Amino acid sequence: MRLFWEFTVRSFQRHLTYRAAAVAGLVTNFFFGILRVSVLLAILGEQESIEGYGRAELFTYMALTQAIITYLSLFGWYDLMNAVHSGEIATDLLKPMGFVSFWLARDVGRAAVALLLRGVVIMALYSLFFDMVHPTSVAQVTAVAVSLILALLISFGFRFLLNLSAFWSPNARGIGRFGFTISWFFSGFLMPLAFFPAWVQQIAHLTPFPYALNVIVEIYTGQLTGPALWQTLCIQLLWVLLLFTLAHVTLRTAVKRLVILGG
Amino acid sequence: MWHTLTLYRRLMSVQMRSQMQYRTAFVLETLSTAVIVAVEFGSVALVLNRFGGIQGWTLAEVAFLYGMSETAFGFMDMIFAGFDPPVFGQHVRRGTFDQLLLRPINITTQVMGSEFTLRRLGKIALGLAIFAFAVQANQIIWTPLKLAYLPVVMFSLFLFFGGLFIIGATITFWTVDSIEVMNILTYGSSFTIDCPMTIYPDWIRRFFTFVVPVIFLSYYPSLYFLDRPELAEAPSFAPFLSPVVGVGLLLLALRFWHFGIRRYQSTGT
Numbered sequence: 160m161r162l163f164w165e166f167t168v169r170s171f172q173r174h175l176t177y178r179a180a181a182v183a184g185l186v187t188n189f190f191f192g193i194l195r196v197s198v199l200l201a202i203l204g205e206q207e208s209i210e211g212y213g214r215a216e217l218f219t220y221m222a223l224t225q226a227i228i229t230y231l232s233l234f235g236w237y238d239l240m241n242a243v244h245s246g247e248i249a250t251d252l253l254k255p256m257g258f259v260s261f262w263l264a265r266d267v268g269r270a271a272v273a274l275l276l277r278g279v280v281i282m283a284l285y286s287l288f289f290d291m292v293h294p295t296s297v298a299q300v301t302a303v304a305v306s307l308i309l310a311l312l313i314s315f316g317f318r319f320l321l322n323l324s325a326f327w328s329p330n331a332r333g334i335g336r337f338g339f340t341i342s343w344f345f346s347g348f349l350m351p352l353a354f355f356p357a358w359v360q361q362i363a364h365l366t367p368f369p370y371a372l373n374v375i376v377e378i379y380t381g382q383l384t385g386p387a388l389w390q391t392l393c394i395q396l397l398w399v400l401l402l403f404t405l406a407h408v409t410l411r412t413a414v415k416r417l418v419i420l421g422g
Numbered sequence: 423m424w425h426t427l428t429l430y431r432r433l434m435s436v437q438m439r440s441q442m443q444y445r446t447a448f449v450l451e452t453l454s455t456a457v458i459v460a461v462e463f464g465s466v467a468l469v470l471n472r473f474g475g476i477q478g479w480t481l482a483e484v485a486f487l488y489g490m491s492e493t494a495f496g497f498m499d500m501i502f503a504g505f506d507p508p509v510f511g512q513h514v515r516r517g518t519f520d521q522l523l524l525r526p527i528n529i530t531t532q533v534m535g536s537e538f539t540l541r542r543l544g545k546i547a548l549g550l551a552i553f554a555f556a557v558q559a560n561q562i563i564w565t566p567l568k569l570a571y572l573p574v575v576m577f578s579l580f581l582f583f584g585g586l587f588i589i590g591a592t593i594t595f596w597t598v599d600s601i602e603v604m605n606i607l608t609y610g611s612s613f614t615i616d617c618p619m620t621i622y623p624d625w626i627r628r629f630f631t632f633v634v635p636v637i638f639l640s641y642y643p644s645l646y647f648l649d650r651p652e653l654a655e656a657p658s659f660a661p662f663l664s665p666v667v668g669v670g671l672l673l674l675a676l677r678f679w680h681f682g683i684r685r686y687q688s689t690g691t
Binding site for chain 1: 444446447449450451453454455457458461462464465466468469470471472473476477597599600601602603605606610613614617621622623626
């Protein structure tokens with residue numbers, strides 16, 4: 160556990176160094192958020208609300224999804240893939256720590272910086288300019304926090320598995336891009352899932368993706384409460400367990416295939 | 423001039439051959455660029471289909487804007503890939519750009535030829551498919567002028583996006599860290615013109631009219647092609663400014679590029 164903490168802290172410090180890039184990222188993020196919400200507002204038109212999304216909920220949806228991009232590495236994460244291709248993975252495997260935990264520790268550090276430097280700042284910035292909906296009780300804030308942590312674990316499990324494809328293919332980038340693109344659609348990043356026809360929503364909820372993003376919006380805006388909220392948190396937890404088991408099993412097969420050239 | 427063209431063809435063929443080496447990887451990467459467009463347009467299409475359009479524009483009309491933008495951007499992203507700001511920025515940071523400067527060959531040609539991303543064919547194919555659907559579904563009243571003007575608009579949009587890439591690449595001479603802001607101009611323009619410009623707040627519309635005038639390359643010409651009612655309120659010359667704005671921006675970008683190179687000081691790495 161102590162080792163896990165050390166790796167997390169190191170990764171946190173490393174990601175904290177790029178401050179100019181962070182400011183540039185904020186400006187860009189803000190601009191794209193406004194473009195995206197304009198489309199949603201135009202669809203809403205004169206109506207009071209669609210499927211529980213009024214103006215305030217749409218602004219909140221946009222702010223939350225924009226704030227979470229780097230936290231969940233939505234636009235792609237290829238670190239593990241690169242380590243496999245460069246051979247660096249050999250030393251990683253030698254470290255006195257489980258391979259999955261080692262990468263998880265680094266990802267938690269990265270995600271913590273993303274959440275503080277981007278997530279919180281973006282939410283604060285959007286709250287200044289737009290009327291949004293915020294959690295109203297301590298219980299709801301706690302639910303959002305728990306759900307955010309579970310979402311990161313789901314996202315990590317998915318990204319880890321996707322990156323393992325590098326063990327089988329010398330150029331797994333295509334597979335990676337493919338996977339991330341599918342996740343945008345089913346997670347509710349491109350459009351709130353409630354805006355899609357019912358059959359698309361049903362398919363989406365068979366995948367882990369809505370549980371990494373869409374549910375956070377629904378909990379934050381108070382659309383998910385009571386038993387439905389508990390059920391959602393349980394499903395999130397189930398996905399975490401399933402993905403981590405899969406990651407361990409796949410890793411074992413993958414490492415057996417691995418051949419590293421010395422030198 | 424002839425020499426430059428031959429050289430560019432050589433560089434391009436090297437790029438193509440190397441990308442085709444790993445056949446499976448190439449096919450997968452090409453497919454993935456198509457899937458991105460399919461998924462993004464698919465999500466818009468599903469929602470617009472359910473709610474019956476956006477501010478009086480039907481799905482087919484939005485597809486016209488969408489197909490045009492994706493196709494032109496796809497071609498540009500394939501051919502001008504050497505100027506892609508993050509990619510080019512890495513050359514500046516690592517000092518590999520200096521190697522190009524040392525060669526006694528036109529620098530613009532070398533950068534153009536340094537990257538030719540064939541996998542964008544996937545995006546282009548999907549963009550063309552969306553555009554074909556739009557042309558067929560909209561029952562456009564074709565006139566000889568419209569037929570002649572359509573390729574001009576497409577090509578101007580292509581040049582316009584190319585100019586934006588060159589401006590972004592030039593900025594990396596001064597800063598590499600903050601280059602993400604360039605995405606507002608490049609991907610931002612492409613994203614914005616996917617939808618009718620009337621849905622955006624005034625300041626965004628003004629930004630894309632007066633600062634990055636992409637509105638003249640997609641929205642206004644589309645009003646003319648689709649015979650939209652908004653055409654009556656627009657200045658009568660607005661749909662026909664495409665070639666002027668497209669070529670103009672590219673020329674401006676090239677001047678900025680040459681200015682940047684004259685001022686360029688290597689990092690020494």
